[in-house]
Amino acid sequence: MNDLNFSFDFFHLWQVIGGQLILIVAGLILILADIAMLKLDEDVRSRRLGWLTVIIFALTAAHMMSREWGLHNIVFMGIFSADKFSIFVSIVMVLSGLLAALMSIGYLQNNDVMKGEYYILMIYAVAGAIGLVQSVDLLMMFITLEVMSLAIYALAAFLKNNRFSQEGALKYFLLGSFGSAFFLFGVAVIYGVTGTINLTKIAQSIAGGLYTNPAILLAFAMLSVGLFFKMAMVPFHMWTPDVYEGSPSVITGFMATAVKAAAFGVFVKLLFVTFTPMLSQSGQPDFQNTINLAALGAYWKPVLWWLALLTMFFGNLIAVSQQNVKRMLAYSSIAHAGYMAVGIIAANGDGRMGVLFYLFSYTLMNLGAFGVIYLIDGKERNAQTLEDYRGLGYKYPALGFLMGLFLVAMAGLPPTAGFIAKFYVFAAAIKEGYFLLAALGVMTSVIGAYYYLRVIYMMYMKDEVRDVVRGPVAMPTVIALVITAIGVIYLGILPEQLANIANAAQQSLSMIF
């Protein structure tokens, strides 16, 4: 509120969106670097670009953690905010990018697609995602959403000779345009009714009584649907299996974590800043009557309740009959979106903290799993079916153990991060009295345990039928897998530290602007 007098100041800009700026500039430099290294062999060039990307992501993360984390809810020109919540989600996405870049070095070699633009697209996808969660302006949200999405569409289609990659990317692009169109429509309607596109100003405006205005409700529905699409909530999830199956494995892992984190982050921000704000605690004069806004909860909570349930149910259910492990994990990622939505429905501090914790730990376990998948694949679509996993636990003990660990974590068994994350969101829901939803959610996760453990069963209790030979294991992939594995176990045993950070992050939502 104090910063609504828009004034440009470069220092201010650097403070708020330094992370984005680093990525954007680094992306440009990377393009030049690619050209500069044209004389070198393709694989050398690709490897160098990969390591550069890793360094860039590390720098970005370091900058955000050291500088932006300590800031107190500064807003730049009413467009971007640097609050702990946005920074936390951004760091999750940068972490996802960093791990994916590490794995990509090996992945691109194995699949003979050593093109420089791969990493550049990845960097811009993360930059867009960060912009998306940092936006406090609907139009900027749309623009950054598109920046992120376009880069991701291109990455999904990166295997040019692979029919599935092309098909998936095209579907993603078409349906993504659909989703974006809904979102843009929503923005337009909101602007038409309230005359502003700034989140806090919209909140002020509808708090005055517009909250039952049909146009506002319609716009809210449209904005939500645009984001549900990215979050992969049923029934807006249908692109997910085709795209996740067709995309390069590492990109699948990246999409399932970074894009999901961005969508969840911005959805939570939109809900708790604009539509059901917690600002009444901040005691600012313009928000005396935000109590009215709490009435909106009666609208979105039942909807999200059903969506979460459907998402958990269908995600897990359809995963059961999948034979392709990547496609199975695509459905599993839909189910995980459902679990996270449970934390949002709780609409309390524990729930939001749980969502943030979930995003972080899901990033670790999901990327870890896709790292193992690409290694076992050798070359894309070489060995992705359940049958191919038979006996691999003995043939490749380390990979088998890691895969088992990540799957156990996704199934939500202790002592892994997956268990703690699920515990947090369900506990938050129970605290708010959503017993039925929590009970049904836990029941669906039992279905989930079936297909996760089936892979482990295949790996350890069945004999090999086909001679599956894993691809060469690159050092950076080993590093990434070790980081994810340690993280998954560490967070499973000592979750307090991250939980406290996530809690601080979600509390900042009540004080934005």
Add this chain to the structure above:
Amino acid sequence: MEKYIFLIPLFPLLGFLINGLFGKKFGKGLISFIACTTIGFSFLVALFIWKDLLALEPEHRVLTQTLWDWMTVGSFHIDLAFMIDPLSMVMCLIVTGISFLIHIYSTGYMWDDESYWRYMAYLNMFVFFMCMLILGANYVVMFVGWEGVGLASYLLIGFWYQGYDNAIAGKKAFVVNRIGDFGFVLGMFLMFWTFGSLSYQDVFPKALEMYEHGALAINSPFMIAICVLLFIGATGKSAQIPLYVWLPDAMAGPTPVSALIHAATMVTAGVYMVARTNVLYTLAPTALLVVSSVAALTALFAATMGILQNDIKKVLAYSTVSQLGYMFIGVGVTAYWAGIFHLMTHAFFKACLFLCSGSVIHAMSGDQDMRHMGGLAKKMPITYITMLFATIAISGLPPFAGFFSKDEILGKAFAFPYYPMAGKFIWLLGTIGAGVTAFYMFRLIFMTFHGEFRGTEEQAHHVHESPLNMTFPLMVLATFSLIGGWFGIPGLIGEKLGGLPNLLEHFLEPVFEHSAHIVSSVAPVPHVPEPLEWSLMSLSVIVAIIGICLAYYIYMVRAKDLPEKLAKEYAWHYQLIYNKYYVDEIYELMIVQPIYYFSVLLWKVVDAFMIDGIGVNGPGWLVKRLSAGARLVQNGYVQTYGTFMVMGLVAIACFYLYR
């Protein structure tokens, strides 16, 4: 010196860890060295602590060491703490000392076994848990040891797990002990509920205080329940009626294990536990009556079962059950020190007997049947003489160890302060049992070492005296079988011999003094006149001599015809005793089979059909069905996907607008 107590269990633990983790790669010499020296060190530490304990005033002879706070839940607080008082000191010296000897013996006996490292590691593990059991300062630590020795026993009974019967015997021991442990745990719960603690140094003073303030009457139901439940645990671990059945089968393990675990130490844990809990037992005379009656029955019953066994180790096994009965008679008639005294002498002579039998079995190339032996005395003189010493000791002839301890127990039973009549009856059973003991033990000696060799040519050729590392422990134990009783010379004899003191009773006095006070205040110890005492003592010696003479007549003088003739004439009795009163068969029929068939019912109907079939597989089948149906929606067409999105949006919008 208390700060070194933890070393006593630590050394065996280290031995276990080193041999258990790396033993497979070590040479046998190194394994033996590690296993024996760790126990040796424990024994030395125990000796040093003993020396220091003696330097203290008798009433201050309690050393405690708290290692760390183990668990705290509300008011429930347990420390990992050790306590040494005269009672645990005696136990500790017996356990570490005899373990040391048996470890040395094992280096000879088990040398050729391919899993030598595993054997040694288990044996060290046993000593570790046994030390925990006797050194623990509260019932929880004792229980850890209690379960731990059970585990070690299970592992060692089934040590040669390739044999089906061995594995079954191990399982039987484990299951039967579990039944006892159930009682033990319930007893602990009840004790905690009553006294709010499980630490020795809280529970006993509190019980005494409550008794003195009238809050706790003699024979209160709680005390009886606690003591009887704990005794149920003891019947499992110490092989008393009705849970003794596992011990004879436990002879499937290697013979040194039988000597150490199933004769000298582990099985006496129940006796130790009752002696440790003496304050509570003294406050519950009815529980004591239960203990002493069960014990007297066991003593006689098991002794008769030993008469006709042909397996040399089975004879000793039943003898152990019987002798444990005597120990329980001792602690059951409030003569706690006498029970511990017999525990000690029994540890010497029964370990010696088992090791001698091991030596014989070793010489017979693994044959345990006494019908194949005979005349071994000439070929194995050391084994023969040491075994003879131990046999005289167990038969209760002066001046050997068993005479003093057994006679002390029977004398005290005769003068049972709480129930004088029952005491006389217990004395009678015990005295008859003593005669039977002398009979079957000398039968064993005569069948094994005298007469003519009845085995095969090959065995006859192979019979030899065992090497020094096996005979040395025999000689040490035989010596103690002779002199072990001199630590507890009864006052009557001591006076005649010029005022010899009863060392052990005096040493143990501080532990049992409170009980003695209670007993004397409730029911004065009946005075036994001196002549009567002399005649009781002589009587038990006479009974033993009768038993020996009978054995000599049947198995030496008329060995050719009389045993067979008797077997034919008294066929029914013979079969009954030969088959151990069919107790195993009765248990099988009455308990095991019904439980088995009930469990089959539960398995087939409740578990396999209802839970697995309908409860588990049903939903699984349903999920698979639903899944196969639901995936059809995902048909790959973008139009379908888009339609679903729009329908979703419309549904949400409708809800918002028309709510």
